[in-house]
Amino acid sequence: MNESDPDVLNESVLDELSSSVQGDRSFVVELIEAYLADGESHVADVEAAMATRDAAALVRPAHTLKSSSATVGAERLAALARNLETAGRSGTLDTAAGEHVAGLRQAWGEAGAMLRAWIRRGDGS
């Protein structure tokens, strides 16, 4: 994993977010922590829906993951979640969708690591 892969975490999104709250970094940290806490269950919900081929149950966690990932700059995760939301809506949980779910889990791990690194970097400065 490339530590500064902008696909995994687009840090400029976090910078914009910071400046939109007058540089209040602790707010951005709080936001990331909320994202990491809630996102885990969304990823798990997507996996469970995929395992039971329940397209309808997949839509909402995928949708939430898509928009919250976009908010914190986890762009690869947001893109995968969007694909899965679309697949869920059209009811086509095919092999491609299955690969997206596997990718989602991996992207979640990578984005989480980079977000935690971002928080730590701030703590040291």
Add this chain to the structure above:
Amino acid sequence: MKGPGVVLVVDDSRVNRLVLARQLSGMHIDVLEAENGREALDLLRAHATAIDVVLLDVVMPELDGYETLAAMKADDTTRHIPVIMVSGIEELESVVRCIELGATDYLPKPINPRILAARLSASLAAKHLRDLELEHIEQQRLLTETIERQKTELSRFLSPQIAALVSSQEGEQLLAGHRRLITVAFCDLRGFTTFAEQADPEELFGVLGEYHRMMGHAIIEHGGTLEHFAGDGVMIFFNDPVTQDDHVERAVRMAVAMRERFEPIATGWRKRGYELGFGVGIAVGYATLGRIGFEGRYDYGAIGNVVILASRLSSQATANQILLSQRAAGMVEDVADVESVGEIEIKGLSRPVSASNVLGIPASIT
């Protein structure tokens, strides 16, 4: 002074709610949060008048954006609150559907603070304008209600026509005084003075009340303007303040109706030992009409020879007579059966006047 407003943020994602709440509080806006449509509706029901704008996500558990929006629009207390849909750009189709359902605006995700501020200030301005409008309508309503209540109160003391005059545009001009051809009818009771001396006050007021009720109905039915009650004496005029082409005929018809209705009442009194008879005098002529009295107590009254003539005819009438002046009799000969009673001496007039009694109104005409 109220702040810029209160916004309800409805989104199932805590991350999104945090971002929105933070950006809104940066704009000094008070924020309420709901995780889904159901919670949002509960908050709206509890704080409908306090919430200025709703930021509504589309995809949510429990109750989604469509259902929430539809429920808001179906409820009179929440229908007017602007709703801004918050949604990803790829959900444009669902946003269009929400706008059709009554949403005010659309905010794309991820939220851009400047777009948020712009959309929100437009919706807040619209909401505040509407609140002002509602406040204004409410003030108007209270004012109208007060005026109506005063009119109703007033009409219990005054003739309805005069009560209407007092609160109308052209009223002041008429109240200030004018001359007009009117018909005056005076009614009183024969034997009343003797009765009043002998009867208990309760009995006296009971008899007067019954008499006045009957008279009052007949006056209203025929569109007469009641000038005053004075014991058994009642003065009514026609053709003022509301003009009436058939004013003499109206007065005669009213008097005939009163005479018919008086009979059963008098029979009841007779059984209790009171012998009272009903008499009317009617005259036509010009009078000066308007506000009479002084600051603190005004009446709407008529002054002129026609008033004196009607009053004197009434006092000359025997029980059950409706005496018409010569001019009045001439004006109703087509509708009423009248018979001349010859010339009558009238106090204050140098020469006796011709008068006629109304026998009745032929059935073919009524």
